[in-house]
Amino acid sequence: MQYQDPSFAAALVAWQKQHGRHGLPWQNTRDAYLVWLSEIMLQQTQVAAVLGYYARFLERFPTLASLAAASVDDVMAQWAGLGYYTRARNLHKCAQRVVAEYGGVFPSDPALLAELPGIGRSTAAAIAAFSAGRRAAIMDGNVKRVFARVFGIDTYPGERRTEEAMWARAEALAPDEDIEAYTQGLMDMGATLCTRSSPSCERCPMQARCVAYATGRTAELPVRKPKKATPEKAARMLLLVDRGQVLLEQRPAVGIWGGLLSLPELDGHLPLADAGEPAADAAVAAAVQPFGVMESLERLLPVMHVFTHYKLHIQPLLVTLSSRAALAGEQRYQWLDAGALPGAALPAPIKKLLLELLGEHRQARIF
Numbered sequence: 001m002q003y004q005d006p007s008f009a010a011a012l013v014a015w016q017k018q019h020g021r022h023g024l025p026w027q028n029t030r031d032a033y034l035v036w037l038s039e040i041m042l043q044q045t046q047v048a049a050v051l052g053y054y055a056r057f058l059e060r061f062p063t064l065a066s067l068a069a070a071s072v073d074d075v076m077a078q079w080a081g082l083g084y085y086t087r088a089r090n091l092h093k094c095a096q097r098v099v100a101e102y103g104g105v106f107p108s109d110p111a112l113l114a115e116l117p118g119i120g121r122s123t124a125a126a127i128a129a130f131s132a133g134r135r136a137a138i139m140d141g142n143v144k145r146v147f148a149r150v151f152g153i154d155t156y157p158g159e160r161r162t163e164e165a166m167w168a169r170a171e172a173l174a175p176d177e178d179i180e181a182y183t184q185g186l187m188d189m190g191a192t193l194c195t196r197s198s199p200s201c202e203r204c205p206m207q208a209r210c211v212a213y214a215t216g217r218t219a220e221l222p223v224r225k226p227k228k229a230t231p232e233k234a235a236r237m238l239l240l241v242d243r244g245q246v247l248l249e250q251r252p253a254v255g256i257w258g259g260l261l262s263l264p265e266l267d268g269h270l271p272l273a274d275a276g277e278p279a280a281d282a283a284v285a286a287a288v289q290p291f292g293v294m295e296s297l298e299r300l301l302p303v304m305h306v307f308t309h310y311k312l313h314i315q316p317l318l319v320t321l322s323s324r325a326a327l328a329g330e331q332r333y334q335w336l337d338a339g340a341l342p343g344a345a346l347p348a349p350i351k352k353l354l355l356e357l358l359g360e361h362r363q364a365r366i367f
Helices: 006-019 032-041 047-060 064-069 072-079 086-102 121-132 141-150 160-173 179-193 281-288 338-343 348-361
Strands: 232-242 245-250 292-299 303-306 311-324 333-337
Touching (some): 032 121, 047 072, 121 179, 232 281, 245 338, 311 348
Antiparallel strands (some): 232 245, 245 333, 292 311
């Protein structure tokens, strides 16, 4: 094949065995459940951020069967704060599929793994390599960066033709032996040596063959995606508190913060230019009316949260009630005790806001 080069894998495997990472909690095991969980958590998330979540998740769901039998709300609560919540919903669906279709044992075939919820081509290859020693090629952001620099690929990796060529190269370079060390080596190189900024070229086993190093283009490769202005949106959120409880709404399964509990919103996430003036007291009272009679209203300082595709300016509206209405037929709403907030399945910025408010107003007995 065009891209075959056994010396590339040999150099990478030798480096990984001597200098790579060997002490991560999901390493040194062939348990597909542990490998799969780590690979899903590591999608678009750094190792340092995953470590604590991984340990707590396994404490709550020590086996695939326990995860499959759990409620989706329980799974979301354990995932809350890690971000990219579609991963958690797919994790739960995948566990149930493996139990139902494969008797609780993950298949070792990368093609079958890739058909399961939340497992794409690269993740399937990593799971198959680490849990079953199967020869399969990965292609995540780290690999794209390594390949772009080592082989001097000067087109954007996200462009279809470039990505297809990278996959062809990855398939050709994958060795028949030591696939675990090779796969881990690609991950380790991208995470510890061939980093986005200030790569450690002096310690890299690929320095002698690296086109980017030889031509002084490590800062230019891989070619970055053309930048677009980050859209900004605004949301006015009702923070209703009454008798030591706060009103929460379960968000739709699809979309931002899908399936998590959050604060009810007046008008959703609107483009910042369309957000308009601060909501009038009468408008807030009308929005509160299904839940009770508004007693007081305080406009708290805005909070900004940055998603991958837009910035959200949150205007919290702190409302106390003089009387509470029954939530008849409104299953998506619930009153939650303030003491249960730390363990609730809340988006990270909403949980931070509520916990800070709880601390500030404990003495005032708003909660």
